[in-house]
Amino acid sequence: GPGATIGGMCATRCSGSLAVRYGTMRDNVINLQAVLPDGDVVKTGSRARKSAAGYDLTRLIIGSEGTLGVITEVTLRLQKLPSHSVVAMCNFQTVKDAADVAIATMHSGIQVSRVELLDEVQIRAINMANGKSLPEVPTLMFEFIGTEAYALEQTLLVQKIAAEHHGSDFVFVEEPNAKEELWKIRKEALWAGFAMKPDHEAMITDVCVPLSRLAECISVSKQLLDASPLTCLVIAHAGDGNFHTIILFDPTQEEERREAERLNHFMVHTALSMEGTCTGEHGVGTGKMKYLEKELGMESLRTMKRIKAALDPNNIMNPGKLIPPHVCI
Amino acid sequence: GPGATIGGMCATRCSGSLAVRYGTMRDNVINLQAVLPDGDVVKTGSRARKSAAGYDLTRLIIGSEGTLGVITEVTLRLQKLPSHSVVAMCNFQTVKDAADVAIATMHSGIQVSRVELLDEVQIRAINMANGKSLPEVPTLMFEFIGTEAYALEQTLLVQKIAAEHHGSDFVFVEEPNAKEELWKIRKEALWAGFAMKPDHEAMITDVCVPLSRLAECISVSKQLLDASPLTCLVIAHAGDGNFHTIILFDPTQEEERREAERLNHFMVHTALSMEGTCTGEHGVGTGKMKYLEKELGMESLRTMKRIKAALDPNNIMNPGKLIPPHVCI
The missing domain is CATH 3.30.70.2190 (Alpha-Beta Plaits)
Structure with missing residues (x-):
């Protein structure tokens, strides 16, 4: 299934559980230290909670899934526990x-x-x-x-x-x-989902749509899921318009894997048709590369590849991830 | 004085007045359309309020002060007016x-x-x-x-x-x-500040420090400002640790300009010594380029210049701004 690198996951995780009030985890990162492909150690910000000092390298590196460098230090904005x-x-x-x-x-x-x-x-x-x-x-x-x-x-x-x-x-x-x-x-x-089918694997979808389209997107998806022979569980960070489907399939049965992929494709295309994204928080990895052109356009992917080539000309950082192979500079 | 381009200003403005509860304006931008130096029109995101689909080009372009492209469309996350x-x-x-x-x-x-x-x-x-x-x-x-x-x-x-x-x-x-x-x-x-000295110009500082250092930073700055012959007004977005000093000076008097610059330098260095930033929201332009190496380090500036060179190899987008001239790739 779709899977981001640990680097990408770390930085985008936890966005669900505290998303609405405090923003996603990435919103609370104010500074990073990262080692770049050429060995440069960069500091992307200060400890001030806002800054306009140059390009936002903090956010560029967050969610880059290890393709631009290795994050070695993170400065978080702390939040007071509610009374x-x-x-x-x-x-x-x-x-x-x-x-x-x-x-x-x-x-x-x-x-x-x-x-x-x-x-x-x-x-x-x-x-x-x-x-x-x-x-x-x-x-x-x-x-x-x-x-x-x-x-x-x-x-x-x-x-x-x-x-x-x-x-x-x-x-x-x-x-x-x-x-x-x-x-x-x-x-x-x-x-609990895994416990339902102990020998099964889970394909976990991660679409996110504009909040106003969430009910429609879930309803359309649910019709398809209910009609499928596979067991599918829906769990949504509803305040963000983000929802996951845990699609359980038997990995020894090729047709079950294909069915899981069919369901995943359908939900991604439904979300994209509603101006949403194929991944709200899990990242691109290799599994979602094929959806990026439809979501963002080739110009955007070319821009990403130019940045990747400029910072990692020898392609040594998590090669083959995030940017689809057919993108030309 | 320090001045960002219109592009940079637009995207970082308004951060003061609504900063604390809703985040800065940049936090509420979920998608941009921009024309890049080679004529490519990029769309940086979808209309979903969160996404992990590739590099965060939205935040890279916001605050780039027109050096990477021209923003032609902005999608904002709307907020309900409070009851x-x-x-x-x-x-x-x-x-x-x-x-x-x-x-x-x-x-x-x-x-x-x-x-x-x-x-x-x-x-x-x-x-x-x-x-x-x-x-x-x-x-x-x-x-x-x-x-x-x-x-x-x-x-x-x-x-x-x-x-x-x-x-x-x-x-x-x-x-x-x-x-x-x-x-x-x-x-x-x-x-009101301008009205105090109608023929004067204002140099407006924009330092931002970790919130816990704000009182100390303002106190130290205030001692210096009060001892100066120039009229200086302090106005702070205190919840963010960001404060502006409006330093009024007579532009026909070279020594007044130098005094204004001395005050500005002092405050920037005080903020940097407290792990703050030289600019919380106004941007770099040309006036703040000289502080960036101290704030972020040469490795960070080199990374910015590599991105600039990759996206704008002919240096046609707002040349001479944001990245100090002595930075080598």
Whole structure:
């Protein structure tokens, strides 16, 4: 499946869980030290939280997946832990309703800290793996942060939005152990998926679309997934318009791999037709190279290759990754 | 004085006024269309709010000050207007107290939308220009946003922090006209400064330091500014650790220009010694080129020049700007 290098992964990871309020992890990197192909050690910034001092080499190297150099030091912008937080959960009849609530919440201006969507297959996996008995329906999980009064106020506002979209069983918790217990559902989702089919591999998709198109994109994808013989679990960082499908397939069965690829292709093309991206956070690696021309155009890829050639003329840094081989300078 | 190109300015401007809550303007740019030196028209992203699809050309071009291409289209991430806001103002005996309150507010985890520091000279300029009678002392201005209850809750928390640092005359307003009237003070600050010395020019500094060093940086700078024969006004985007000094000088007097440059140099070097940057938002242009090696190192500048040479081999895009002439590939 699509896979980025460790370098790329490090720098783009964690974007899901804290994405909405604090931005992605890359937004919180203010300086890097990196070793370039010629042995130069570069420092890309200062410790100031904003700067206009020259080209933004920090962001150029983040997400370059090891093709421009090796990151040896990272300076992060720290965030104060919120004084209070609330974790909430709500059930829906359809993924479209759930996605619509995520969109409406973001559009309402509520500063939600996390909003995660899990489809009914994902919930079934969690029930099976962890001996739970959650209703096996599309589910939203939220985190609200701030002062105690504000976190509660936001919770009640979202409860109202959920009710307007056929949401049911809205629950929220404030006690630390209860919050941890609830978030565990989300955190163990991937492993619960694997537990469903122990000998299977997972192809994990990573499309991201403009928030206003998320409900449509998930709905269209879900129709296809439900009709497939493969087991597919949807888990979305809904506040970002980013969603993952965990497509489980038997690696010894060539036709199952082909089916997984067909589903992945379909979702990527659906996302691109909605002006989205083939990868919201996992990166390009080799698996997503084939989609970049459609997403960004040949001029953009040529520009990337010119930068790669200028900084790594001997192509010694993670060769063959990120830039499709047919791109000419 | 230091001046970036229009391209660079556009992309880095507005970072002050909405910096804290929503990030700088550059953080809200999700896609660019740009014409490169060879005539290629590149699209740097999709309309998804996050992406890991290849090198971040969006951020590379933002802040490149027209040296890599001409931006012809910008896609912004929109933000919902807050349902409620409060504008507050508070006086202090010293700029250090004022800066300490800005720092303590940010460190407290309060999601302040704006926090601006004006020194007593800046307030005097505003009184003179606009016929006001504000106390001529270091002053902080805040904006808090959210729900009505939350904006008020934050206001009261900051009022408490201010009181702990000798703050006085804490006032806040919620009525739209009153808020506009109060923000006008900040918005017209630069013009009020010019009005003080109509035939003078202004050299505007733009250092930015780690937030924890802001009070020290402003205090040290202020001692120097107060001892100078020139009129100097301090205005800081304090939540970012970014502060501007408007140094007024008579352009017909060479020694005044030299004095202005001396003050600017001192502040830049003070900021750099605190791991800050010579420019938080205004850019490099030609005036700040001389500081970049100290701030970022020659390896970093060489990398920038390699990128410039790869994308603009004939050096036709804003030549002579941003990268110091002595940098060799």
